[in-house]
């Protein structure tokens with residue numbers, strides 16, 4: 001096990017014997033992650049509020065957002081399909097955005113990294 005030193009953004013830690021790069025600290029990674037997380041949250045809200053399902057039968061049309069489609073399936077006896085649509089299109093996509101924002105908020109002060117293995 002080897003303890004790597006705290007690195008400034010853009011710096012890298014190298015193995016002393018072979019000079020191979022062990023780890024590089026990305027420049028401005030927290031702000032990039034935060035920006036991507038905010039963009040994902042905005043797109044998540046848009047994706048779940050704009051009508052995305054449309055059906056036209058004999059001149060009659062209907063459209064619904066994804067959550068409305070899941071509700072419609074539930075109300076028409078397609079409970080399992082409705083739950084699957086709700087989970088895969090609404091609930092599951094929310095987890096990466098919330099976990100990223102939690103990781104960003106908790107990692108403003110990062111501890112020193114520990115790399116397992118032996119340096120060659």
Ligand SMILES: [Zn+2]
Pocket residue numbers: 015016017018019020119120
């Ligand atoms: Zn090495």
